[in-house]
Every structure is written in C-alpha cells, then in structure tokens.
Amino acid sequence: MRLFYAEVKSRQEINAGIFTVRLAGDGRFGDQFIPGQFVMVGIPEAVSHDPLLRRPFSVARVFASEDEFELAIKVVGRGTTILQHLRPGELVPIHGPLGNGYPLDLLEPPGKVIMVAGGLGIASLLSLLDHCRQRGWPLEDLALVLGARSAAELVYVELLEDLARQGLRFLLATEDGSRGQQGLVTAPLTGLLAAWEAAEPLVFSCGPLPMLRAVCRLTAGRHCRTYLSLESRMACGFGACLGCVTRKKEDDGSGSWLKVCLDGPVFPAAMLPW
Amino acid sequence: MVKKGKAKVDLQVQLAPGLVLKNPVISASGTFGYGREYAPYLDLARLGALVTKGISLRPQRGNDPVRIVETPCGMLNAIGLENIGVEAFLARELPGLRAAGATVIVNIFGQSPADYAALAAILERETGIAALEINISCPNVKAGGLQFGTDPKMAAELVAAVRRETSLPLITKLTPNVTDITDIARAVAAAGSDCLSLINTLTGMAVDLRTRKPVLANLTGGLSGPAIKPVALRAVYQVVQAVNVPVIGIGGIASATDALEFLLVGAAAIQIGTCNFVNPAITVEVVEGIEKYLREQGCTGIGEFIGSLRLPGAGRD
Ligand SMILES: Cc1cc2nc3c(=O)[nH]c(=O)nc-3n(C[C@H](O)[C@H](O)[C@H](O)COP(=O)(O)OP(=O)(O)OC[C@H]3O[C@@H](n4cnc5c(N)ncnc54)[C@H](O)[C@@H]3O)c2cc1C
Ligand SMILES: Cc1cc2nc3c(=O)[nH]c(=O)nc-3n(C[C@H](O)[C@H](O)[C@H](O)COP(=O)(O)O)c2cc1C
Ligand code: FES
Numbered sequence: 001m002r003l004f005y006a007e008v009k010s011r012q013e014i015n016a017g018i019f020t021v022r023l024a025g026d027g028r029f030g031d032q033f034i035p036g037q038f039v040m041v042g043i044p045e046a047v048s049h050d051p052l053l054r055r056p057f058s059v060a061r062v063f064a065s066e067d068e069f070e071l072a073i074k075v076v077g078r079g080t081t082i083l084q085h086l087r088p089g090e091l092v093p094i095h096g097p098l099g100n101g102y103p104l105d106l107l108e109p110p111g112k113v114i115m116v117a118g119g120l121g122i123a124s125l126l127s128l129l130d131h132c133r134q135r136g137w138p139l140e141d142l143a144l145v146l147g148a149r150s151a152a153e154l155v156y157v158e159l160l161e162d163l164a165r166q167g168l169r170f171l172l173a174t175e176d177g178s179r180g181q182q183g184l185v186t187a188p189l190t191g192l193l194a195a196w197e198a199a200e201p202l203v204f205s206c207g208p209l210p211m212l213r214a215v216c217r218l219t220a221g222r223h224c225r226t227y228l229s230l231e232s233r234m235a236c237g238f239g240a241c242l243g244c245v246t247r248k249k250e251d252d253g254s255g256s257w258l259k260v261c262l263d264g265p266v267f268p269a270a271m272l273p274w
Numbered sequence: 275m276v277k278k279g280k281a282k283v284d285l286q287v288q289l290a291p292g293l294v295l296k297n298p299v300i301s302a303s304g305t306f307g308y309g310r311e312y313a314p315y316l317d318l319a320r321l322g323a324l325v326t327k328g329i330s331l332r333p334q335r336g337n338d339p340v341r342i343v344e345t346p347c348g349m350l351n352a353i354g355l356e357n358i359g360v361e362a363f364l365a366r367e368l369p370g371l372r373a374a375g376a377t378v379i380v381n382i383f384g385q386s387p388a389d390y391a392a393l394a395a396i397l398e399r400e401t402g403i404a405a406l407e408i409n410i411s412c413p414n415v416k417a418g419g420l421q422f423g424t425d426p427k428m429a430a431e432l433v434a435a436v437r438r439e440t441s442l443p444l445i446t447k448l449t450p451n452v453t454d455i456t457d458i459a460r461a462v463a464a465a466g467s468d469c470l471s472l473i474n475t476l477t478g479m480a481v482d483l484r485t486r487k488p489v490l491a492n493l494t495g496g497l498s499g500p501a502i503k504p505v506a507l508r509a510v511y512q513v514v515q516a517v518n519v520p521v522i523g524i525g526g527i528a529s530a531t532d533a534l535e536f537l538l539v540g541a542a543a544i545q546i547g548t549c550n551f552v553n554p555a556i557t558v559e560v561v562e563g564i565e566k567y568l569r570e571q572g573c574t575g576i577g578e579f580i581g582s583l584r585l586p587g588a589g590r591d
Contacts, residue, residue, distance in 0.1 A: 001314060003555060042552065049347045049500040049528055054552060095554070235342050235349060236551035240307045242353050243342035256335065257356075 001098055001238070002026050005091040009068055015152045017075040018120070020060070021086055023094065025067040033062050033069070034101030035127035036206075036229055036266045040237040041071070042093025043079045044086070054095060055079045056234050056261075058124035058206070060156070072123040072155045098237050099265050102128050102204060102227065109137045112199040114192060114224075115144045116185055116215050118207020119153055122146055124229050124265075125206050126156055129163075139167035141199075143192055146171070147185035147211065151178035186214050197223050204266075205229070213274045226269035232260035249273045283568045284575040285561070287322070287542050289520045290443035290468035293405050295322035295377060295543060298576065299533065299561045302524055302547030303328055303381035303407060303447070304353065305498075308367040309374070315554040319375035320561060322543060326363070328383045328409050331392055333359035338491040343480045348499030348526070349548060350478050352492035355383060355412075360396055372402035379445065381407040385415040387435040394439040405443035408436055408467070410458075411451075411474045423449040423474075426461035437466035445522065448472040448513070450502075455509050456516035463517045471522035471545060472513060473506045499548040500526040507539060514540030514581065528556070530563020537564075540581035 006023035013019050040054035061070040075084050086092065107113070113132055115125040125144065132142055148154050151174055164170035171188035172180025181188065185207075193201075205215040206229035219226040232244040238261060245257035246264075249271055258264060258271065285297035301312070303325040309318055318324060336356025343350050358366070363380075371378050380403055382393045390408065397403055410423035410432060417425075422432045433446055446462040448455055450473040459470055475496025480489040488494075506525020514521050523536030524545040533544045549556050564576070573579050 003315065003553075051344060052347055052499055052548070052552060053344050053349060093553075233340060233342055235344075235351075235548075236554075238311060238554065240305065240311045240554075241342065241351070241551055242336065242356050243351060245336075245339055245341065245356075247339075256333075 001096060002029055002032065003095050006094045008086045008088050008090045008092060010088055011086050014072070014155050018072070018153065018155055019075075019084055020070055020072045020155065021083070022063075022068055022070045023092060025069055027067060029069060029097065030062045030064045030067060033059060033097045033127075034104060035131040036101035036124055037097035037099045038124075038237070038265065039071070039094050039096030040098060040234070041083065042095075043082050044090060044092055051079045051082075053235050054093070054237065055083075056098075056231075056237055058127070058229075059097060060123035060126045061130060062127065072120060074120045074153070095237060099261060100263065102131075102266050104131070106202060106225070107132065107135065109135060109141070112141045112196050112201040113137070113143070114189070114196065114201050114203045115142070116189055116203065116205040116207070116211070117144065117146045118185060118211040119148050120155065121205070121207030121211075121229070122156055125204060128204060139163060140169070143169035143171065143196070145173070145185045145189050145192065146180075147173045147207070148175070150174050150176045154179060184214070185211060186218060189215065189218055193218060193222060193224065200224060203227070216269050216272070216274050219269065227266050228269055228272065229265045230260050230267060231265065234261050237261045247273050281569060281574070283565050283573060285565060285568075287520075287576060287580075289445070289522070289542055290405065293443040293468070297322040297561050298537065298543035298564070299557050300379070300522065300543055300545045301325060301550060301557055302545035303409065305547040305550050308363070309371050309376055309378070310367065312550070312554055313374065316558045318371070320558050321376065322561075323377040323379050323404060324371075325379045325381050325407055325545065326367070327357050328355050328381045329357050329360050329363050329393065330355065330383055331360055331389055333357065333362065340489055340491050343489045343495070345478070345480060345497065346501060348497055348501030350480055350490060350495035350497055351475070352490045352495035354492065360393055364396075364400060368400065368402060377404045378402060379405045379407050381409055381447070383409040383412045385413070387432050390432055391435040391439045394436045394442070398440040398442060403442060405445055405469075406436070406440065407445040407447050407471060408433060409447050409474070410462070411447070411449040421449060421451075423458060424452050426457045429458050430461040430465035433462045433465040433467050443468045445469040445471050447474055448509075449474045450505060450509055451477050456512050459513040459517050463519045467519065469520045469522065469542075470513060470517065471524055473502070473509050473525045476502055476505065498526070500528050502526045503532060507535060510536055510541050511539040527560070530560045530567060533560050533564055534567055534579075537576070537580050538583050540583065542580060
C-alpha cells in the first residue's frame with residue numbers, strides 16, 4: 001500500500017455521468033497491485049475539508065510499462081462530481097492499493113472463469129480479466145457477463161467486444177434492452193452456468209447488492225466456487241474506523257464482523273449470510 | 275537569542291506526575307485502531323502517545339451497520355464501542371505496541387463504576403502502559419442509562435473508583451454534550467484525575483430524504499472532524515481556565531496550525547482523530563509542523579508557547 005499524489009494523465013467521458021481517469025503511479029503501485037483491490041481517492045478541491053473523507057474506487061486497469069493505472073467512476077454525489085472535472089496535470093491524493101483482491105492462488109489455468117459485473121462493478125472485474133489473460137488463460141475459457149440499467153451506464157464495452165472477437169465469452173444485458181439482450185444478468189448467467197458447470201468454474205461477481213444476492217442464489221448448490229466483491233461506506237479503507245463492517249454467515253449476533261475494506265472487498269460466497 | 279536554523283526545539287510536555295511525552299501529539303481513541311493498523315504509515319514511537327480503541331472487560335460487538343456517514347466537514351459515527359476486550363488486548367495487541375516503542379494510553383469504558391475499576395486493576399499489573407484514559411461518555415446502566423459524563427457527581431464517583439485501583443496516570447475524557455463542561459471538569463479533577471482530555475464527539479443525526487429513514491442504524495451518532503473544531507477550541511479554552519490540571523485538546527485537528535491553536539488556548543497536548551482516516555501519516559506531519567513553527571518563532575521549548583493567547587484588555591502587545 002502506498003500514499004502518494006498521482007498526476008492525472010487523462011480523463012475520458014464515457015457517457016453522461018460516467019468517466020475514466022488515468023493516473024500516474026508512484027513507481028511501485030503496479031508491482032503491489034492485486035486485481036480486485038481498490039484505492040482511496042482524496043478529493044483534491046477539498047481544501048476546506050469538504051468533502052472530508054477519501055472515496056473508494058476499484059482499480060480497473062494497470063498499465064505496467066507506463067506506471068499508470070485507471071479508474072472508472074460514476075458520478076453519484078459530491079465527491080464524484082468534483083472528480084469528474086479533473087484535468088490532466090492535476091494531482092490527486094491516492095491511498096492504495098487496499099483490500100485483499102481476488103484469490104490469485106486459485107486463478108491459474110486450466111479451468112473456466114465466469115465474471116459477472118453489474119454497472120461500475122466492471123471496473124473491479126476488468127482488472128481480473130487482465131490478470132487471467134496475462135496468466136495465459138485461453139480467452140475461450142473466460143466469460144464475462146455484464147449488466148446495466150441501460151446502454152448509457154456501460155463502460156469498457158468496446159474493449160470487451162474486441163476481446164469477444166478473440167474468443168472471450170461476452171454476454172451483455174441491459175434492463176431496458178438498449179444494448180445487448182433485454183433483462184437482468186441472471187438470464188444469461190443461468191444459461192452459462194448450465195453450459196459450464198461440468199468444468200467446475202470459478203465465479204466472480206461485483207456490482208449492486210441485489211445482483212450479488214442473485215448470483216449467490218444461482219450458484220448455490222452448483223459445482224462452482226463463487227466470490228463476491230462488496231461495497232460499503234468507508235471512512236478509512238484500511239481497518240482503522242470499523243465503519244465498513246458487514247455480517248458473516250452463521251452470525252448469531254455475538255460474533256465479530258467482516259471488515260469490507262480489510263477482510264474484503266472480495267469474499268467467498270460461503271462466508272456471507274445470503 | 276535563538277535565530278532560525280537547526281536549533282532543536284524541546285517538544286516535551288508533562289501531563290501528569292509520571293507522564294512526560296516526547297511531543298504533544300497523540301492519536302485519539304477509536305480512530306487509531308490498536309495502533310498496529312498505522313504501523314505501515316509511520317513510526318509509532320514518534321508519536322507523543324497513542325490512545326487505543328476503547329477497551330471493555332469483555333469483547334463488545336458494537337452496532338449494526340450503517341455505522342458511519344459523512345457530513346459537511348466531518349462525519350457521524352455509531353460504531354458502538356466495538357472492541358476485542360481487555361484480555362485479548364493484553365494478549366494480542368499490547369506486546370506489539372511495546373515492541374514498537376509506542377507510548378500507550380489505554381482508553382477504558384464500562385457500564386458501571388465497578389467495570390471501570392476492574393479494568394483499572396487489570397491494567398495496573400501490566401508493563402508498557404503509560405496512562406489510562408477514562409471514557410465517561412457512556413451510559414451508566416444502573417442510573418437508567420444516563421451518561422456518566424453528563425453529571426458531575428456520577429463522573430467524580432467513577433473517577434474516584436478508578437483512582438482507588440491504580441497508580442497509573444489518569445486522563446478523564448469529557449463529553450461536550452453537557453450544559454457546562456467546566457462543572458464536570460472541576461468535579462473529575464477534584465476526584466483525582468491527573469489530566470483531562472476533551473472533546474469527545476457531539477451527538478448528531480442524519481436522515482435520508484429519499485428513503486425517509488435515518489442513515490445510521492443506531493439513529494444517532496457522534497459528530498467529529500473539522501466541523502467540530504470551534505466547539506472543541508471553546509471547550510478547551512473554558513476548561514483550561516477552570517482547572518489546574520493539564521488539558522488535552524481534541525476535535526477536528528487537521529493540521530499543525532489547528533494543533534497550535536489548541537496549544538495557544540492552553541492545551542498541554544492534542545489528539546488527532548478523524549483526520550487519521552484521511553491521511554494516516556498526519557500525526558507525524560503535525561509533530562514536524564509544530565516543531566517547524568516553534569523554531570521559526572524562536573521558541574526553545576514548547577512551554578513558552580502553550581497558553582500564550584493574547585486576550586483583549588490583557589495589556590498591549
Ligand atoms: C471497494 C469499493 C470499490 C468501489 N469501486 C467503484 C468504482 O470502481 N467506480 C465507481 O464509480 N464507484 C465505486 N465505488 C463506489 C464509490 O465509492 C461511491 O460511489 C463514491 O464514494 C460516492 O462518492 P460521492 O462523494 O460522489 O457520493 P456521496 O455524496 O458521498 O454520496 C452520494 C449518495 O450515495 C450514498 N452513498 C455513498 N456511499 C454509499 C455506499 N457505500 N452505500 C450506499 N450508499 C452510499 C450517499 O448517502 C448519497 O446518497 C466503490 C466502493 C467501494 C467500497
Ligand atoms: C470512528 C470513531 C470512533 C471513536 N471511538 C471512540 C472510543 O472508542 N472511545 C473514545 O473515547 N472516543 C472515541 N471517538 C472519539 C474520538 O476519540 C475524538 O474524541 C473525536 O472524534 C473528536 O476528535 P476528531 O474531530 O479529531 O475526530 C471515536 C471517534 C470516531 C470518529
Ligand atoms: S473503512 Fe475503516 S475499517 Fe473499513
């Protein structure tokens with residue numbers, strides 16, 4: 001984990017309210033990064049301490065040779081509104097990479113991997129997809145199911161469609177049908193699970209809570225191992241405030257909590273109460 | 275005359291007969307974990323002291339989430355004093371802190387004076403504890419949940435009960451959620467508290483207009499961060515005037531300038547809480563900032579600066 005100011009290299013508007021920002025590392029960021037980890041981003045304009053706290057964002061991509069990394073951000077409130085106006089050359093306070101990341105020990109070919117992303121959850125899973133490709137995983141054994149409310153909320157689709165042409169199983173669903181098939185990710189995921197279950201796939205999911213619950217339900221009892229990346233309100237991002245906790249499975253009300261920032265954000269589905 | 279340059283400024287402060295800190299910067303309880311969480315960011319031995327999370331006799335689970343929400347220039351928290359309990363603290367956390375060379379102040383809380391006294395008796399036997407900080411912003415279960423810290427008599431009885439069990443230096447941490455904080459300050463100082471620390475968080479609330487629900491599962495929470503600094507500064511100023519024991523200023527400190535303001539009104543030391551979350555290395559940066567300022571001011575020791583506030587009508591400058 002590093003604490004540094006990152007120079008904004010570029011920012012790209014993807015759709016109304018969604019943008020990507022490419023930041024300079026500090027020379028060691030890329031070496032330390034594990035896919036699925038996040039950074040706490042300081043809000044640069046907050047000279048008068050408002051907004052005060054840093055905001056957590058997944059690291060979507062690391063460009064090792066350039067020592068740069070990229071975040072994909074959806075504007076939802078005060079902090080993200082300020083970040084949306086970042087300009088190249090500006091400095092952004094970065095704390096990270098933080099969190100456990102995806103279980104790399106399991107992520108060795110051969111085998112099949114299913115990634116299920118909802119909305120900006122793609123940011124976290126894109127870093128995993130990159131990792132699998134670097135490990136020499138055949139694209140044919142990787143599947144990415146991406147869902148969003150509408151086409152306007154999709155990021156990295158061109159990149160994924162490009163990989164699809166090279167063999168990635170890429171399934172796209174929007175709730176309003178404006179792109180890909182109409183409906184939730186659960187429909188394409190159900191088909192994929194049925195087709196791939198014999199290979200005992202690893203399933204990774206990141207996105208809104210209702211989607212994560214649905215992924216849990218769909219994979220429960222099947223021959224697959226499921227991991228979910230959670231979100232929570234965070235004040236510190238490194239285990240100091242105890243603000244981000246979530247309930248464990250088999251929690252009778254006396255035991256301890258899971259810290260999303262430190263024990264997670266990635267948890268085996270079996271650890272969670274749904 | 276000392277001019278600018280490399281001259282060393284003596285930052286030592288004394289908070290109690292047996293409690294001298296190498297500098298006045300302390301991390302605040304509940305914002306610094308058990309110290310270990312910050313070891314990657316700074317040398318714990320460089321802090322004046324660190325205050326642990328509030329420790330109780332038995333492990334405490336704390337409140338359900340949602341536990342935190344950001345508010346203008348600050349945050350509300352309702353962690354609910356989650357902690358691993360004194361036994362696990364002594365076995366798992368204290369040895370590491372000792373090894374790191376940290377000056378450790380243990381923050382304690384309970385539901386009755388007997389709980390606090392029992393904790394003091396246990397901690398008294400340990401080596402590597404510099405002082406106890408008594409969190410009196412807790413409900414007294416026997417008194418129908420009224421907080422110890424809101425009643426001078428209850429607060430004084432609590433401090434006296436702890437005092438009987440230990441010779442460790444005692445710091446009593448005051449709540450600002452009272453009509454006159456100096457009443458409580460005088461009462462606990464008279465009951466044997468060597469030092470006072472203030473302020474704890476201010477009670478607050480946040481609601482969500484969209485869902486029409488309270489944001490925190492606990493409904494209310496404690497407000498902290500830069501938003502509370504003026505309230506804290508006022509409280510520290512008042513208490514410094516009211517008592518003869520050293521006072522530790524806490525509340526919204528985000529820079530060396532903020533820390534120096536508390537020292538100016540008479541605080542002998544300061545604690546930094548919420549801003550550790552934003553910048554985990556802030557405590558050592560504040561130590562350096564204080565030293566730099568005092569050197570530039572030509573001070574040889576911090577004692578020359580503490581309480582040097584120029585009040586109107588107190589003579590020409
Ligand atoms: C590990 C992790 C990874 C993340 N990765 C990404 C990412 O890659 N891209 C991305 O766009 N976002 C990501 N997020 C979410 C992102 O952190 C928030 O959207 C951001 O903090 C909002 O900041 P803001 O200042 O704009 O909103 P605020 O003004 O703080 O809040 C806007 C609204 O959202 C509510 N809110 C804020 N945080 C939460 C929360 N955690 N749960 C429920 N309600 C909340 C607020 O109450 C308010 O109503 C991630 C979060 C976590 C924990
Ligand atoms: C998340 C959080 C947890 C806290 N837990 C405790 C605690 O366990 N015991 C205690 O005495 N004070 C606790 N406090 C209060 C702080 O120690 C401090 O008094 C207060 O936050 C004001 O300082 P600040 O504005 O610098 O944060 C807590 C504060 C926060 C933000
Ligand atoms: S965000 Fe502070 S402990 Fe997880």
